[in-house]
Amino acid sequence: MxxxxxxxxxxxxxxxxxxxxxxxxxxxxxxxxxxxxxxxxxxxxxxxxxxxxxxxxxxxxxxxxxxxxxxxxxxxxxxxxxxxxxxxxxxxxxxxxxxxxxxxxxxxxxxxxxxxxxxxxxxxxxxxxxxxxxxxxxxxxxxxxxxxxxxxxxxxxxxxxxxxxxxxxxxxxxxxxxxxxxxxxxxxxxxxxxxxxxxxxxxxxxxxxxxxxxxxxxxxxxxxxxxxxxxxxxGRQVSLAQDKSEAAPGEVALEVTDLRVTDAAGTRTLDGVSFEVRHGEVLAVAGVQGNGQTELTEALLGLQETVHGSATLEGRELVGRSTKQVLDAGVGFVPEDRTHDALVPDFSVAENLVLDQHDRPPFGSALAMKLKAIRQNAERLIPEFDIRTESAVSAVSTLSGGNQQKVVMARALNRELALLIASQPTRGVDVGSIEFLHRRILDERDKGTPVVIVSTELDEVTQLADRIAVMYRGKILGIVPGDEDRDVLGLMMAGYTAEAAREAVAAGARTTDSQLADEGDIA
The missing domain is CATH 3.40.50.300 (P-loop containing nucleotide triphosphate hydrolases)
Structure with a gap:
């Protein structure tokens, strides 16, 4: 035909x-x-x-x-x-x-x-x-x-x-x-x-x-x-690789110790995860999807019911607190599934941009929302993040997937943050917008904010990370430098420890994206 x-x-x-x-x-x-x-x-x-x-x-x-x-x-x-x-x-x-x-x-x-x-x-x-x-x-x-x-x-x-x-x-x-x-x-x-x-x-x-x-x-x-x-x-020249300055990590901001999550069937989906993130650095969590990354971010945000272990932000325990309490503590969150977890489809673009702040000044109080402030906020963020929409009052469901993602990112970055957690931050976003959003994430790091990025895209991981934690079957197999060899990262995503992966690469082993599943557990 x-x-x-x-x-x-x-x-x-x-x-x-x-x-x-x-x-x-x-x-x-x-x-x-x-x-x-x-x-x-x-x-x-x-x-x-x-x-x-x-x-x-x-x-x-x-x-x-x-x-x-x-x-x-x-x-x-x-x-x-x-x-x-x-x-x-x-x-x-x-x-x-x-x-x-x-x-x-x-x-x-x-x-x-x-x-x-x-x-x-x-x-x-x-x-x-x-x-x-x-x-x-x-x-x-x-x-x-x-x-x-x-x-x-x-x-x-x-x-x-x-x-x-x-x-x-x-x-x-x-x-x-x-x-x-x-x-x-x-x-x-x-x-x-x-x-x-x-x-x-x-x-x-x-x-x-x-x-x-x-x-x-x-x-x-x-x-x-x-x-x-x-x-x-x-329609312009695009930098496909961010010009990232050297990180200047400060004191430990987020400390996660022996974090464990058990699902309804009694399966341990997060198994003794420990790491720390300092002020002014990006820790990227890499791995094939389904290896505990979702449970990790949800445990930190109070979205998992059965959580054991500890996660402290500036010395304050996050485990056991409600999602609203975690967000009010200054945590910006970008969920991996924008459709189900990040947006209210029938709400306007302007309303979705303040979902986590609608009851706080300048957008509202316990009694009422301030519609003028909400509209002005949207009129500022829409051009800043190049959100393609007919108007601020259009339902967010009328936007393309990538523009919906920009709404989610704009909301997360539109306040003073004590911690940014972004899961698949540029999923469904075009190359020009990826360049912009990556720059905003790195600007947040350079302001001293601790940043945790979860991504299945190795290009994104290597461009943003100062350190990389690789997850496999609910555990962190190792934390390696942000400039770690891609073949080493690929083997780690397939179950190799960092040491075993480096030895294999030195011996001539390589891995492609199509090999990042069904490998034996080498750890």
Whole structure:
């Protein structure tokens, strides 16, 4: 199938999201749509998928103009889409989710056996290893994404749109997804890959179209260097590596001793973690997602119920205090999941920017909020953090994922901090905004604030960290300098101690992101 978008225009009030965009996707190619958050990439694909009606232009398939009134029309025409935020029913099984909306029947009843068979067939074809009867809510994020892909393939999609598919994936899951994309392409499926991650674009694309502020600003070859792609995206030169000054650590500010967390099933998810963070330094916690990092940050913030051990900030115990008490003690927090843990979707951008301070001056008191101060705060932070929104009173749910992340970061950094804890601080954020947010984090460090960063992105870890704590299976395997060799860090993330990893690297061992799982426990 050859897909053409000709002069697609989409507006929301006075805001032009897509401005006469032309795009051609050839049969059997991976065509990357590259751009900043809020550039109009997802809006364009939502027009293609029938979720939005275009205000101008037309969609052409194999030379014939088509019009979609809803996603059903798009799917019938052979177009499938995997959204950044999955469209799955958590309490349904894989098979039930796959056939939702086009259920196979036998004698007027749902033929779940046929659905199971189809899951097994597609799963075996692409090596997905999915159990048709598994509940979606019990699956890891990478497996949930495969369920979304199976849904599209079950409708015989010839063009598959992947909207920021790696935003919530670990490096290992990202490598697996790219292998799936290549296999789909080789079997004739065209893929539109929406992203802002330059390394992934170069690794998997056949062609690249760059969109900036609603317009196509050029096409690029996958062989183009990252700096060239970044400048095309942002419209200016972008520094891909922060010019970080030498840290000048002061006294110990945060001291964590033998911190342990036990989940509802009695499993020790955090197992005797100890470390310290000084004023004026960044401690980065690295590791493949699911090795205790979430439990660590939640234990420090009072979000875990069963916590043992100690965590003191300036000598004051945090363990056992409520989340509000921890935040009131001057802790800025960026949760790893902005959708569920950081934002109230129906609240405005302005309201979300003061969620942790709405009851304190200058934004309010126990009796009432001060709406003028809240609005003025938003009017200052929106341009400062380049939050792309129609207005401060727009619901935060109307923003792109990356712009939502900027709201969360702006809120955390918008006060005097005794400690900053940021988990996946730039998840889903484009390269230009990453540069800005990294600079703000380092500025906070240089003011003397102790900073804890949790990230699965090795590039981010090595750019920000003064010291790196590597977690594996609920424990810290070692704390190493911020300039530690990437191959050593990769082996530590796979279970090696620092000493064993250095010896292995010295002997010629290397690791890539795709090897950061399923390694034996070398510790």
């Amino acid at each position: 050859k897909l053409e978008l000709r002069g697609i225009t989409k507006t929301f009030g006075s805001f032009v999201a897509n401005d006469a965009i032309d795009l051609v996707v050839e049969p059997g190619e991976i065509h990357s749509l590259l751009g900043e958050n809020g550039a109009g990439k997802s809006t364009l694909m939502n027009v293609l998928y029938g979720l939005y009606r275009p205000d101008g232009g037309q969609i052409v398939i194999d030379g014939e103009p088509v019009a979609f009134s809803d996603p059903g029309d798009a799917m019938d025409a052979g177009i499938g889409m995997v959204h950044q935020h999955f469209m799955l029913v958590p309490v349904f099984t894989v098979a039930e989710n796959m056939v939702l909306g086009h259920e196979p029947t036998r004698g007027g009843l749902l033929d779940i056996a046929a659905a199971r068979t189809l899951v097994r067939e597609i799963s075996a074809r692409f090596g997905f290893d999915l159990d048709p009867d598994a509940l979606v809510e019990d699956l890891p994020v990478g497996a949930q994404q495969r369920v979304e892909i199976i849904k599209a393939l079950s409708r015989r999609a010839e063009v598959l749109v992947l909207d920021e598919p790696t935003a919530v994936l670990t490096p290992h899951e990202t490598d697996e997804l790219m292998a799936i994309m290549r296999q789909l392409r080789d079997e004739g499926t065209s893929i539109v890959f929406i992203t802002h991650k330059l390394r992934e674009v170069k690794a998997v694309s056949d062609r690249i179209t760059v969109i900036r502020r609603g317009k196509v600003v050029g096409e690029a070859d996958p062989s183009a260097d990252q700096a060239e792609l970044a400048s095309l995206m942002v």
